[in-house]
Each structure stands twice: as structure tokens, then as C-alpha cells.
Amino acid sequence: MVTLEEISKNYYLGSTVVNAVSDISITVNDGEFMALVGPSGSGKSTLLNIIGCIEKPTSGRITLDGTDVTDVPTDRLADIRARRIGYIFQTFNLLPVLTVSENVEYPLHLQGVDKAERRRRVEKVLHEVGLERFSTHKPAELSGGQRQRVAIARALVGSPSMILADEPTANLDHKTGMDILTKMKELNQRLGITFIFSTHDQKIMSIADRIVELRDGRLSNN
Amino acid sequence: MFLRLALRNVFRNRVRSLITLAAIAFGSTSLIIAGGFIEDTFIQLRESYIHSFLGHLQIYKKGFYEKGGARPFDYMMTDHEEITREIYSVEGVRQVTPRLEFSGLLSTGETTISFIGQGVDPEGERQISSFVQLDKGENLASGDKYHVILGKGLAHGIMADVGDPVILVANTMGGSINGLDVVVKGIFFTSSKAYDDRALRVPIKTAQRLLRTDEIQSLVVLLDDTAKTDLVKERLERIFEERGHDLEIIPWYEMADFYNKTVDLYKRQFFVLKLIIGIIVVLSIFNTMNMSVLERIGEVGTIMAIGTRRSGVVRLFLLEGIILGFFGGILGLVGGYVLASIISYIGIPMPPPPGATIYWTAAIRIVPGVFAFSFALALVTALFSSVYPAYKACRLEIAEALRHNV
Numbered sequence: 066m067v068t069l070e071e072i073s074k075n076y077y078l079g080s081t082v083v084n085a086v087s088d089i090s091i092t093v094n095d096g097e098f099m100a101l102v103g104p105s106g107s108g109k110s111t112l113l114n115i116i117g118c119i120e121k122p123t124s125g126r127i128t129l130d131g132t133d134v135t136d137v138p139t140d141r142l143a144d145i146r147a148r149r150i151g152y153i154f155q156t157f158n159l160l161p162v163l164t165v166s167e168n169v170e171y172p173l174h175l176q177g178v179d180k181a182e183r184r185r186r187v188e189k190v191l192h193e194v195g196l197e198r199f200s201t202h203k204p205a206e207l208s209g210g211q212r213q214r215v216a217i218a219r220a221l222v223g224s225p226s227m228i229l230a231d232e233p234t235a236n237l238d239h240k241t242g243m244d245i246l247t248k249m250k251e252l253n254q255r256l257g258i259t260f261i262f263s264t265h266d267q268k269i270m271s272i273a274d275r276i277v278e279l280r281d282g283r284l285s286n287n
Numbered sequence: 288m289f290l291r292l293a294l295r296n297v298f299r300n301r302v303r304s305l306i307t308l309a310a311i312a313f314g315s316t317s318l319i320i321a322g323g324f325i326e327d328t329f330i331q332l333r334e335s336y337i338h339s340f341l342g343h344l345q346i347y348k349k350g351f352y353e354k355g356g357a358r359p360f361d362y363m364m365t366d367h368e369e370i371t372r373e374i375y376s377v378e379g380v381r382q383v384t385p386r387l388e389f390s391g392l393l394s395t396g397e398t399t400i401s402f403i404g405q406g407v408d409p410e411g412e413r414q415i416s417s418f419v420q421l422d423k424g425e426n427l428a429s430g431d432k433y434h435v436i437l438g439k440g441l442a443h444g445i446m447a448d449v450g451d452p453v454i455l456v457a458n459t460m461g462g463s464i465n466g467l468d469v470v471v472k473g474i475f476f477t478s479s480k481a482y483d484d485r486a487l488r489v490p491i492k493t494a495q496r497l498l499r500t501d502e503i504q505s506l507v508v509l510l511d512d513t514a515k516t517d518l519v520k521e522r523l524e525r526i527f528e529e530r531g532h533d534l535e536i537i538p539w540y541e542m543a544d545f546y547n548k549t550v551d552l553y554k555r556q557f558f559v560l561k562l563i564i565g566i567i568v569v570l571s572i573f574n575t576m577n578m579s580v581l582e583r584i585g586e587v588g589t590i591m592a593i594g595t596r597r598s599g600v601v602r603l604f605l606l607e608g609i610i611l612g613f614f615g616g617i618l619g620l621v622g623g624y625v626l627a628s629i630i631s632y633i634g635i636p637m638p639p640p641p642g643a644t645i646y647w648t649a650a651i652r653i654v655p656g657v658f659a660f661s662f663a664l665a666l667v668t669a670l671f672s673s674v675y676p677a678y679k680a681c682r683l684e685i686a687e688a689l690r691h692n693v
């Protein structure tokens with residue numbers, strides 16, 4: 066469960082202040098499949114980064130599974146990200162020098178999982194996304210849809226309680242995007258992992274159980 | 288995992304990495320060549336001094352080395368035959384030979400000039416005077432009694448040639464004046480022109496006759512290996528103390544002033560060279576590492592977002608630097624070894640050192656210490672120049688860095 070209380074984030078560009086998100090209070094329950102929608106610049110990425118402990122809010126408090134993480138030091142935050150949260154990016158963000166299975170294995174190294182267990186879990190999640198045949202390929206040899214599946218496997222492998230996806234379909238054609246969302250939804254239903262994703266695609270957002278709309282950094286309905 | 292990632296990152300941009308490796312390798316190869324050349328110069332210079340007149344150790348009556356210059360006859364050795372036997376009993380001693388130094392006037396009847404003379408045992412001197420080169424005539428031999436060999440400059444000064452009769456005039460030990468007719472048997476030169484201008488050599492028996500004495504001044508000891516100098520010196524000191532001899536032992540390096548100054552100068556120059564090479568390596572790796580951080584801001588953002596700590600990012604970039612240093616260093620060692628062997632095979636013709644007359648051939652020595660140093664330098668400078676890029680990478684704002692992914 067994630068709880069945001071009166072979260073604001075300001076950016077300072079010289080003397081001007083940009084209110085990327087303002088005064089957001091929201092609770093996301095375990096197992097939700099939630100879409101964050103809104104036009105470009107409305108604050109979706111900023112909010113996802115705050116929920117994902119990548120950025121700290123300017124004011125307000127954030128609680129993850131009952132733990133207040135607002136003022137946690139950098140290294141502890143990194144550990145929380147490594148153990149509890151999975152990330153999927155618009156641009157896939159696989160490491161180009163590593164193979165598919167090495168990319169998927171990476172978070173397990175951060176968690177300190179031993180070798181045999183790492184191999185077992187990498188195999189399992191690659192099977193889950195249907196890419197076991199591509200385990201020794203480099204990301205550059207894969208299509209966009211396949212790369213995003215590798216990213217899903219990487220987000221999934223560490224058994225997080227929550228996976229965040231910032232516009233996961235924006236760099237994919239519509240059909241591939243729907244496949245990716247369907248896969249995420251299936252994992253959400255089967256494994257009970259919370260998913261929060263952002264999109265501005267009407268059809269994509271219709272798969273969500275809950276839609277939260279942002280406008281100029283504020284919640285517009287809920 | 289970090290190692291694998293670092294290795295692949297290093298070699299993802301082949302051309303740039305190869306250029307960087309070449310710069311590092313060039314650096315350590317030049318160090319090896321320069322260091323090996325300097326070492327060779329040291330050794331050749333050292334051996335030249337030892338074999339031309341110094342020997343490894345010189346043994347005097349205590350006090351001679353400091354005060355003997357003014358009153359040499361106050362510090363003569365009487366029981367030198369017994370001492371010689373004792374010295375020969377020490378392992379590593381190859382040759383012991385007596386010397387008697389004196390000064391006087393050399394005359395042809397028409398011209399008279401002052402000289403510094405050495406009374407030597409022609410047989411014993413053969414290996415300690417290997418750099419006393421005969422220019423004309425012949426060297427002294429063990430049977431010679433009334434013969435002299437003259438330094439080239441001295442011979443020139445009195446216009447004497449081989450076969451000419453000359454007169455040696457000197458103060459005897461008793462204080463009177465004595466003269467001796469001798470024949471010029473040869474003319475020699477050494478690596479010191481200044482010495483050749485004043486020096487002559489006679490058999491030690493001849494010198495003793497001239498000075499009316501049967502004592503000597505010094506015993507020169509030649510060892511089978513220069514590295515044993517200190518060891519043999521200590522042994523001899525112990526023996527002399529046990530036997531109650533009042534002697535002092537001067538090792539070659541205390542006498543070879545020019546050698547010490549040369550070593551000092553070369554070492555300083557070598558230090559500057561090390562510094563320059565270090566800077567070249569630092570700059571080239573720094574540039575590479577800096578560019579690779581700039582190119583990989585998005586990737587750094589990604590690995591930090593999925594939970595890599597800042598220390599992990601630092602480790603990754605330092606590791607990449609070390610890998611560059613390691614492979615560059617290895618390349619440098621191999622390059623240095625091969626190049627050193629080739630150059631040594633061909634040989635470097637060298638002009639005579641200042642004040643000397645002999646041309647010599649330098650080589651590049653394979654010095655393990657220099658190899659270790661240049662490899663360490665490659666590693667350390669590589670590590671050092673990765674510090675700032677690594678720091679920069681780990682300080683990136685994650686959200687900002689993620690925006691570099693396109």
C-alpha cells in the first residue's frame with residue numbers, strides 16, 4: 066500500500082518556480098491496477114518518481130507499506146527500490162552491453178541472491194514473458210515489444226510488491242502496446258502485484274481498474 | 288556482475304578504448320625503456336669505475352682516506368702480506384693487489400713535468416685496470432723493473448715516446464731526494480682525460496726502490512660481483528677487528544664521486560619523465576572515462592533507479608578505469624620487453640661521458656623493479672583519473688538522468 070499526503074514537488078529554474086505536482090493526497094492499495102493519465106507536462110512522471118522513491122517531494126509525506134519513506138537516506142532508498150519496487154520505462158532502458166538474461170539477472174545481484182537461485186528465477190520470469198529463447202541475445206537484436214517484455218521480466222524478477230511503469234507503451238505500436246498492458250494485467254491478477262502506469266492513450270487506460278487524472282500537477286477527479 | 292558490466296563497457300567503444308590502451312601502453316613502455324637505459328648506464332659506468340682504478344674495496348691504514356692526502360707516508364701498511372692472505376680467505380674476493388701512490392717529477396733531460404705515480408703489481412692490476420687502455424707500446428709485466436707507462440697527456444707533455452729513457456725524481460720516505468732511470472714501455476689512456484694528463488704507472492717494486500721503502504699504501508680488492516660489496520666489507524671489518532689491524536675499508540661507491548653525481552642527475556631526470564608520463568596517462572584515461580560517463584547518463588539513471596547505490600556506480604566506473612589501466616599496463620610490459628630486447632640486440636652507440644675518451648655501447652636492461660613500477664603506474668593513474676568521472680556519475684539526479692534515455 067502506498068499513501069501520499071499533500072505531496073508537492075517544485076522545480077526551481079533560476080528565479081521561476083515550476084509546480085510539477087501540487088498538493089496530491091492519494092492511497093493506492095495492494096493489488097490495484099491503476100492508470101495515471103493526463104496531457105504531457107501534467108506531472109505524471111514526477112508523481113511516479115515520487116511514488117517510486119526516485120525523487121523526494123518538496124513537501125508532504127509518503128508511506129510505503131506502512132513505512133514513512135519521506136526522509137529516508139539515499140542508500141536506504143536505493144535498497145528499497147531494489148527490493149520492493151519494479152520499474153518499466155518508456156524507452157525500455159535495458160543495458161546494451163548485457164544479454165537479455167544478464168539484464169534480467171541484474172536486480173537479483175543487488176538483492177544478493179545466490180547464483181543457482183538467480184538462474185532459476187531468471188529462467189522463470191523469461192518464461193513468463195515468453196522470451197526464454199532469446200536469453201543470450203543482446204537488447205539491440207530485439208524488437209521494441211520484445212525489449213519491453215525483457216523490461217517486464219527485469220521488473221518482476223525481484224518479487225516486488227509494486228511495479229511502476231512510466232508510459233510503457235508510448236514507444237510501441239498500438240497492438241504491441243495492448244499486448245504489453247495485457248501481460249501486465251495478467252501478472253497483476255495472477256500474482257497480486259500492484260501496478261501503477263502512466264499513459265495518455267485512451268484505449269490503453271481503459272484496461273485499468275482505476276484511473277487517476279492529473280491536470281497541471283493536480284488531481285482532477287477521483 | 289559489476290566486473291562483467293565494466294569489462295563490456297570498456298570494450299563497447301573499441302576505437303576509443305584502443306586509443307586509450309595505446310596511450311597507457313606507450314606510457315609504460317617508455318618508462319621501461321628509459322628506466323632500462325638508465326640502469327644500463329649506471330651499471331656500465333659503475334663497472335667502468337670499478338675496473339678502471341677503484342676496485343670494489345680499497346683498504347688503507349686508518350686515517351689515510353681523510354688525512355693521508357697531505358702526509359701520505361704517515362699512513363703506510365707494513366704487514367700487508369698477512370693482510371692480503373686474510374682478505375683472500377673471504378668468499379667472493381677475486382683479486383687483491385697492492386698500490387703505492389707517490390708524486391714527483393718526470394724528466395727527459397730537456398723537459399720536466401710533475402706527475403702522480405702509481406706503483407702497482409702488474410699481474411694483480413690486470414683485472415682492476417681493464418679500462419687502462421694501451422695506446423702505444425706494451426703494458427707493464429711482472430718481470431719489469433725499470434719500466435714505466437705514461438698517461439697519454441703526460442707523454443705528450445714531455446714529448447716522450449715508447450722506448451725513450453726518462454728520469455723519475457721523488458722524495459724518499461726518509462725525506463731525501465732520489466732519482467731513477469726508467470724506460471717508457473707504453474702509453475695509456477683511461478676514461479678520464481684529466482687523469483691521463485698527470486698519471487704514470489711503475490711496478491710497485493720500482494716505486495718502493497724510488498721511495499726507499501718496502502711498505503705499501505693500499506690494497507685494492509676486486510670481487511666477483513659488485514652486489515657483494517657491502518657483505519665482503521662487513522666480513523673484512525670483523526676479521527680486521529679480531530686480528531687487531533688498524534685499517535679502514537673504503538667501498539667503491541664512496542670513491543666514485545662522478546658516478547654518484549651522474550646517478551643523482553639521472554634519477555632526477557627519470558623522476559620528471561615519470562611525472563610527464565603519469566600526466567599523459569591520467570589525461571588520456573580521464574578523457575575516456577569522462578566521455579563514457581557523459582554518454583551513459585541515461586544508463587546510470589536506469590541502474591540507480593532500479594536500486595544500484597551510489598557506491599555501486601562509483602565502483603563500476605573505477606573498475607572500468609582499472610581495467611583500462613590493467614590491459615594498458617600489460618600491453619606496455621610486453622611492448623617494453625620486446626622493444627628493450629630489440630634495442631639491446633642492436634645496441635646504442637654512446638659518446639664518451641664528460642671527461643672521458645672511450646665510446647661505449649648502451650643497452651636497455653630488463654629491470655624487474657622498473658617493470659613493476661610502470662605497471663603500478665598504469666594501474667594507479669588509471670584508477671586516479673577515474674575518480675572524478677566516477678564521482679560525477681554517482682552524483683547524477685536519477686530523474687534528470689533518466690530523461691537522457693531516448
Ligand SMILES: Nc1ncnc2c1ncn2[C@@H]1O[C@H](COP(=O)(O)OP(=O)(O)O)[C@@H](O)[C@H]1O
Nearest residue numbers: 076083084085104105106107108109110111112
Ligand atoms: N527537472 C525539472 N526541472 C524543471 N522542471 C521540470 C523538471 N522535471 C519536470 N519539470 C516540469 O514539471 C512538469 C511536470 O513534468 P512531468 O512530470 O515530466 O510531466 P509528464 O510526465 O506528465 O509529461 C512539467 O512542466 C515539466 O516541465
Ligand SMILES: [Mg+2]
Nearest residue numbers: 109110111231
Ligand atoms: Mg512523462
